[in-house]
Amino acid sequence: MSAGRTARERARAEVTREIKDEARRQLATDGAGLSLRAVARSLGMVSSALYRYFPSRDDLLTALIIDAYDALGDAVEKADPGGAPIERWRAVCAAARGWALAHRHEYALIYGSPIPGYQAPQDTVGPAARVPLVLIDIAHAADVPDSPLPDVLREQVVGVLATLPIAPPPGAGARVLIAWTQVFGMISFELFGQLVGSADPADAFFGYAVDRMAAIIGLPGAEWPTP
């Protein structure tokens, strides 16, 4: 990004990037067990030197998590074609699943079980909100109707929507919330092996469910078949 002025700063940014890249690489190959020493070794430096760039293993993890949220956000936003809401919905869901399948360990980092001794800092909520934001924008653009909600849920949804620049009706927000948890529930099930023996590979099931969710949200063009 911004080329630091002094040579030191540029070198520092470069090394920081190399560390994260190597950590990502090890995450992808050696399973999810991220070892500081292994990363340092593979970079030709000694482990203690790495602490100049990341004060602890958790900080490296946090950096990777934020990068992962942003990468997923980028992929989803780039895949949004605009235009017909139902097409946007399908494209965005497929992009989310595609990114998850291509970066399963990074996906596990952000949507899997929390790391043992790790507590996600506040810095992650911004990047984490990018995907749901796109989903809400689709519902908003489709001018989807309201629907009755239990009071407690209605208050919670209204509270969240109040922080956004766009404001679909609360019922639509709740239905998007259902669709959102559905989509990522399916992706997690597929990636974490819960679907082996049933709907695995899950392409057909995913597409089918995505269309059902479009109907739940109320996107025009998505009709619920017969029953």
Added chain:
Amino acid sequence: MSAGRTARERARAEVTREIKDEARRQLATDGAGLSLRAVARSLGMVSSALYRYFPSRDDLLTALIIDAYDALGDAVEKADPGGAPIERWRAVCAAARGWALAHRHEYALIYGSPIPGYQAPQDTVGPAARVPLVLIDIAHAADVPDSPLPDVLREQVVGVLATLPIAPPPGAGARVLIAWTQVFGMISFELFGQLVGSADPADAFFGYAVDRMAAIIGLPGAEWPTP
């Protein structure tokens, strides 16, 4: 269960149980970082002695995973009141969430991201199938109608249903699959902190979504409101 005949066998079963209990306890308190040495230390034995009972850390993990699946299965089956399908559905979903909230680390063990170097053996699929089996039984008992499916998905669903003693129509099976991934997607989101700032606490949202899913499955008494 079966009291082994010899004193040795009884002692062995006893110690094995104590190890698993202590491991569960540490899982619940110290986060998810399970340490063989810590378990052994807390039991007043030396770490190497533990290997007489579990040949590796992964085997201990496997035992805990199977136990967790069975505990969840027990909780869900016990909560099934029989009678009206919609009531069964609500009770079973609430029981699954209740168990997950009360045993979050054990839940993470079975529905979270896979353990780094760990590969789940075949022994887990039986206990893992207990919950979805109950869900399918509810749809079957409700005599829920079929619905059109894409060919690939239809084949996969038919393949799974063929292995079961009961056989609801394929469309119903697919809709149960949606509901299943939805329910556990929500539980995972709630437990893994993805819902903080939106629908957390998730009681209201969970109940709302469970009723929506009942409507999708087609359980009588569950109507989709207005839109």
Added chain:
DNA sequence: TCGCTGTCAAGAGCACTGCTCTCGAATTTG
């Protein structure tokens, strides 16, 4: 240009981990 200051890589070391091996002691079996 010299010298100061802050940054960096390297190494040793601590406490911890999973796991293996060996060695006596206890217990079950023949």
Added chain:
DNA sequence: CAAATTCGAGAGCAGTGCTCTTGACAGCGA
């Protein structure tokens, strides 16, 4: 009773995250 099996304890290996100290280098003002 003797032989065979099982078990707990201890030492030890290779690995981990992390801290501290040491010495080298770069950038700055004088």
